[in-house]
Amino acid sequence: MANDDVYVLGIDQSTQGTKALLFDTQGKLIDKAALPHRQIINERGYVEHDLNEIASNVIGVVKTLIDKDSSRAQKIATVGLSVQRETVGAWRKSTLEPLYNAIVWQCARGAEFVSRPEVKAQAKRIREITGLELSEYFSAAKITWLVDNVPEVKACAERNDLCIGNMDSFLVSFLTHGRSFATEPSNASRTQLMDLKALSWSEELCSLFKVPLSALPEIKDSDSEFGFTDFNGLLKHEIPIHAAIGDSQGALFGHGCSKPGQVKTTYGTGSSIMMNSGDRVSSCEHGIVNSVGWRRQGRTTYVLEGNINYSAGIISYLKDDMQLIADPSETEALARAANPNDRSYFVPALSGLGAPYFNGNVRGSILGISRLTGKKEIVRAALDSIAYQVSDILSLIRKSSDVQITQLCVDGGATKNSYLMQFQSDLVRLPLKVPSDAELSGKGAAFMAAIAMEIYDEIILDQHENESFFEPVADEKEISEKVEGWHKAIASTIEYGL
């Protein structure tokens, strides 16, 4: 088959849904399909996903693409998988039958275990081994919960019939009908079970978190051949799954941030701010963690990352809960029309504050209101809070690394808001690059697979079309006064919350 007659597939299995993206040999996105899945949330706030529903959606999105043009069934040459991170499942090795729903990254059910004194006493050691703060956010404590609460998990472990893994290894198992069971370091580094330098499972941590080591997948390079699939007969032939990556790292790769010092921010419900930190694990400030970006052809790229609990999600809150707006697109005009003399701040601690404050008890606030403060000003303060939080994390990343940052690449729905993008650029004093393509995570996975298969040349990572830029223009003194006000607002909110 001539190389100009092939397509590359990216699967983006994220928290809210599953997408299939089809790229041509020039790397142009030619079609996509998406399916949502249920968010299963119980009265205790535990968050789960049905693994069978997700597996069937992966097939469903590929089917939609094939149904539109059946010639695609023989032209797709490879697939890369990008997945929500930390979410973890357990299934039978022999039948692939899930033993429980996947426990989603947002789910705090591991909190009791990580707060036990004997576990907390290991926090420093855990950080030394994994680069991560001890937290129920990562997969390890979620697995502990599965082992302690789902009898079949223990029983299958005893019979050597257990697989435990993140969404990448689950999909690899499912798509290859159990012939492969493998993960890679960008996902494994978010489990809190992987030795960040050795890139292997830590026996010490598996024992601490009661994780049966033999049930964990093999850790391969991110651009390895993970096995072959024909998507349950949808394709005319089996194709190699030639990349797997965590979605945030996939977006970094999709942005083309392949050099140290390159940074991206994703504006989702929360935000991940991530910098390529090169081939070494850096020492970093409290609030920032080290993870693996990817390992390709035997070479590891590390990243520094900070996460915000509530960033662009505040726009949905304005719409659904406060009912101040009918549609997110209204926020830009409202913010631009806001009174410049209004000094109100919106601290969006709707589910506590993440990095760098890490305070789960604090509740949100709106401060500094006056007769100047109305709907427009509240909307602007909410948008500004997104940019302030990103800027706080970026300051920590800057302190953690001596590599100079020269640009911030951004993605996610909120990048359409040019008021927000301009304010972000003014705050971080960096040019912002907004790509025209919205699907950075799936693109990153697809491109990684296609480069590994020599369908694309590495140079494709630097080729972007129709991107837009924002340059810092605001007066620096004015910005630093605003930032000072923001930090006072945060401090007062935390004081009240405690």
Ligand SMILES: O=P(O)(O)OC[C@H](O)CO
């Ligand atoms: O599915 P997303 O895009 O919300 O990303 C989830 C992250 O990977 C969680 O760490």
